[in-house]
Amino acid sequence: MDDDHLRATPRFESQPARPAVDGLPGQLPAHAQPAAKDRIAFVDIGRALAALLVFYSHIHVVWMRRDNGVSSPVTDGISWAFANPLHLDQQDIGQIGVPIFFLISGFVITPIAMRQGMSRFAVNRALRIYVPLVFAVLLTGTLLTLGLDPLWTGQLREVTPLTLLTNSLLVNYLIYPQTVLLGVTWTLVVEAIFYLLLIVLLPVFRRSVWLGIAIELIIVHVVLMSRSELGPSWSLFAVNVSFIPILLCGQIVWAAFHRKIPLWLAGSYLVLSWTLYVWADRPDMARQDDSYNVALAFALLLFLIGLLAEPRLRQRAMWTRLSERSYSLYLLHGVIAFPVLDALHPLLPIELAVVVAVVATFAGVEVSYRLVEGPSHRLARWLSHRGRMTGDPAARPRHAAATRAGAAERVVPG
Numbered sequence: 001m002d003d004d005h006l007r008a009t010p011r012f013e014s015q016p017a018r019p020a021v022d023g024l025p026g027q028l029p030a031h032a033q034p035a036a037k038d039r040i041a042f043v044d045i046g047r048a049l050a051a052l053l054v055f056y057s058h059i060h061v062v063w064m065r066r067d068n069g070v071s072s073p074v075t076d077g078i079s080w081a082f083a084n085p086l087h088l089d090q091q092d093i094g095q096i097g098v099p100i101f102f103l104i105s106g107f108v109i110t111p112i113a114m115r116q117g118m119s120r121f122a123v124n125r126a127l128r129i130y131v132p133l134v135f136a137v138l139l140t141g142t143l144l145t146l147g148l149d150p151l152w153t154g155q156l157r158e159v160t161p162l163t164l165l166t167n168s169l170l171v172n173y174l175i176y177p178q179t180v181l182l183g184v185t186w187t188l189v190v191e192a193i194f195y196l197l198l199i200v201l202l203p204v205f206r207r208s209v210w211l212g213i214a215i216e217l218i219i220v221h222v223v224l225m226s227r228s229e230l231g232p233s234w235s236l237f238a239v240n241v242s243f244i245p246i247l248l249c250g251q252i253v254w255a256a257f258h259r260k261i262p263l264w265l266a267g268s269y270l271v272l273s274w275t276l277y278v279w280a281d282r283p284d285m286a287r288q289d290d291s292y293n294v295a296l297a298f299a300l301l302l303f304l305i306g307l308l309a310e311p312r313l314r315q316r317a318m319w320t321r322l323s324e325r326s327y328s329l330y331l332l333h334g335v336i337a338f339p340v341l342d343a344l345h346p347l348l349p350i351e352l353a354v355v356v357a358v359v360a361t362f363a364g365v366e367v368s369y370r371l372v373e374g375p376s377h378r379l380a381r382w383l384s385h386r387g388r389m390t391g392d393p394a395a396r397p398r399h400a401a402a403t404r405a406g407a408a409e410r411v412v413p414g
Helices: 041-067 073-083 093-116 118-145 161-169 183-207 209-225 232-241 244-257 263-279 292-312 317-324 326-344 350-389 400-409
Strands: none
Touching (some): 041 093, 041 317, 041 350, 093 183, 093 244, 093 292, 118 326, 183 209, 183 326, 317 326, 326 350
């Protein structure tokens, strides 16, 4: 969920028109031309909206409705207008946010890996994911120790060094029985599995994108088929793998959009990915209800609309700032907002309490972004630059075509 992938490629950039010649019509003056973008606007907007949707739904569904039994005309109206018609009653409209995150990751991560190489990509991803994650886990553990109630799973009340370590490394999702302190981190283990899969298959992707995607689909199918055959830890692993098809959908759209694979093959791969995801929507795959497929359908529709609308979208500072902070917001919204709401309710009306909690959350997110996430991004970029300057073979594209692709996909520093 970081922002190192957002430089606009040549197909996305707004191209200034040529000067008018001899008064020919149809040419706009230079001052009226759209400014060239250096970020992919629909990705910024998508990430920002996804984080806000998840934030809203956790306050509404978890804190208000499930834990405290309170309601508000505002949230009731939003549910009536959006969640109920979309059949997302149980988890609310925030359920669309997670597949949007996954689709964006699938769309942007593959070209980054192909440009950076195995070692640089692995170090870059690890720093960007784990530094803010460790901070959020330690903060959650501290609040639980103090008797406060952040957004957590309720699986274990006692915080130990072992639970902090396993949660910080995300291996807790592969250990039976699970002990999860920070509930939102389940999406990160899905992302990590996708990154590892991409690292292993990177030599294949650099030679043949269509073959790399085919192998990914086969691996997902094999893991899902063997879910009940290799013990409880493998079963937990398979549950996480069941969400990988969403990232593959984003990856397939990227491959088709940049003409790495033909459209007919992209369509076939999308059908296969969708089939794997729907097939995994069974009681023994840990899906809470039957709304997961609906949520993915709407997320994919919004994603494709954003992709097609990109040439007309302008780069806005508001979306850029929210996008850059979306990972910190995703990790910390329940850690900060829930204790604040517990302290303010019922002293204040619920609407006012939520406003205060939201303000406090964004203040905490800003601190985290400036002191934790931002420095981790700078360290990742410094190490990537150092690896490139020292001639790390894994950091160099093998062919001139890969070099050109890397230049096209290069991103603006966060």
